[in-house]
Amino acid sequence: MSAPHLPKVAGINSAVPTPAASSNPATPAMSSASATDAVADTARSAALPAPGAVIQDRLAGWVSDLTTLHELTERLARVGTLDDALHEVLRAGAALVGAPRGLVVLEPADGLGPRTTLGLGLSRADLGHIETVPRAATPHGRLLDSLATAPGDGGELVQRDLLAHSGLDPRARQVATRLGCAASYARGLATTTAGRLGAVVWLYDEPAEPAERHRHLVGLYLRHATEHLARLLELERGRASLAAVRDGLLPSRLPRVPGVRLAARHRSGPHGGGDWYDALPLPEGALGLSVGSVTGTGPAAVAAMGRLRASLRAYAVMEGEDPVAVLSDLELLLRMTEPVRSATALFAYCEPVLRRITLAGAGHCPPLVTGERRTEYVETSLSAPLGMLACWEAPSVELRTAPGETVLLCTDGLLHRTGESPDLAYRRLRGIAADIPAALREDPGAVADHVLECMLPDGLDHSGGEEDVVLLAVRFD
Known part of the structure; x- marks a missing residue:
């Protein structure tokens, strides 16, 4: 008894198997598994961008990063006072690392001052609560102390999930809960000539940390910003000394x-x-x-x-x-x-x-x-x-x-x-x-x-x- 003929579809003869895609008749036909792998490899090859496109994407990313750094440093260069410059550093860093809040602590290593703490998205009461935390339990305090003993280019400190850290100081945990702070990223402010100037901390509302690319960008920005802050610090001290002399003459x-x-x-x-x-x-x-x-x-x-x-x-x-x-x-x-x-x-x-x-x-x-x-x-x-x-x-x-x-x-x-x-x-x-x-x-x-x-x-x-x-x-x- 002959097998029934399957219905025909235009252009396809389902009864005849598809030959192997080879001109060599001695080559055996692919198995179904090998055919599946070949199709997957072909799909992956089609999905991968061309080498030229990869290079173009990288160049575009570098240009974008350089443009962002140029704009941020230009804005900082237009600032003429120390307090305004500190606020600008806070805002620029927050944009680079994607944090909504932060604070900067100015504490020059020579002890000549001025010493101040400024906040971004933090009220005076919030800054007061942070100051009640033991210095060694705060990211800026740890950076400032490390720069005092081993001066360098500033360093960084990442705390991805504050509340999940078992060794967190109880007062620090209480303040972090009160402020709704779940993570932090801190950088030191130091130069080779002026030494330690201070530290800056950006705060996240959820457990997070900046990507490696963003950390690199903020490091480049702070390298320039710290030199600018050092110059403004000297100007501020000069003005204060001149004002003291002038007031003494009146x-x-x-x-x-x-x-x-x-x-x-x-x-x-x-x-x-x-x-x-x-x-x-x-x-x-x-x-x-x-x-x-x-x-x-x-x-x-x-x-x-x-x-x-x-x-x-x-x-x-x-x-x-x-x-x-x-x-x-x-x-x-x-x-x-x-x-x-x-x-x-x-x-x-x-x-x-x-x-x-x-x-x-x-x-x-x-x-x-x-x-x-x-x-x-x-x-x-x-x-x-x-x-x-x-x-x-x-x-x-x-x-x-x-x-x-x-x-x-x-x-x-x-x-x-x-x-x-x-x-x-x-x-x-x-x-x-x-x-x-x-x-x-x-x-x-x-x-x-x-x-x-x-x-x-x-x-x-x-x-x-x-x-x-x-x-x-x-x-x-």
Whole structure:
């Protein structure tokens, strides 16, 4: 009995087995298992990218990484203060390692400071809780201690699952649970020249750790960032030292003289300037008031300011009732000791009992008198700054104040920091003084603060100017 014929399908004869794919008739046909393996090998070969595509992908990844590092380092280079740079390092590292929160601890190995702790996504209370953890139980503490004993390039510390670690300090476990922190990645901040600067830690909400590629990227970034932080640290220390010297050259407190109340506000520019103010008790119940500014910035300008202010005090004691003579002597001293500098100055001889002021100015902005009934500038003679002419001399003017009025003496920095033209800045200052609330007029300190806040609403640190700002408020009872 013959076998039944299977139905035919167009192009396929199911009754005839497919021959082996070979032109050699002596080669036996593949088994079904061998055929299956061959098909799988062919599929895998088809799925693998060509060698050129692999190289292109790697090059694209490298270019992407280099572009990211370039952008992050450029952003860091535009930062000019140490605190802003630390915040930028936190944000950049968080983006590279994929962590939402973090903190950076600045602790220079030389012990000269400053020492600070800043957080990303952490409140002051959160940072306070972290500080209660024993130092040896924190990742940044362990890195800082290891850098103190064996300085290197910073090092790293990975904690993939904090809560699963059996040897975790109980207080550290409690704080990690409170903050919802499940993992951390820490890097030390150190340079070969400056040594240890600090450590930075990024925190994860779930057990995790950055990939090897991301750790490499953040290491490259921190190598550049640490050098930048070291430079900013030196600048910060220089500014702090200069500020300490400048503050030591200015009055530590204002004198108490019956009939008047005094308040002063002095803010230095980023490079340190030569503005000053002074209030000196004189014989017979009088009071000498002065404000001034030396050209230039930096330590040399601060030193010149200190010499001029000290000399002016001596001249005020000897001939304070004649402000013109005081400034004439100061001008002669300036030409002899500081031939390459000039200065503006204003000196006032104040008699509180009579509420009378005799003053003279050398290239300085005029005082502003403000009260309930008037707000006006004192008309002083137009005069060049000290050191600009062969011989300086200008007539003095006399001013009488009413009870409750306040006289404002300021330096040009207050006007220049506004970024406006001199005329507009003068009008603005007068308008602000005229609109001082009645509740503030009793306190010269409140008056000074109100004027500064209105003249520079963005604050002295963000006004864009580099000059010092001095404001001396004198209220007559």
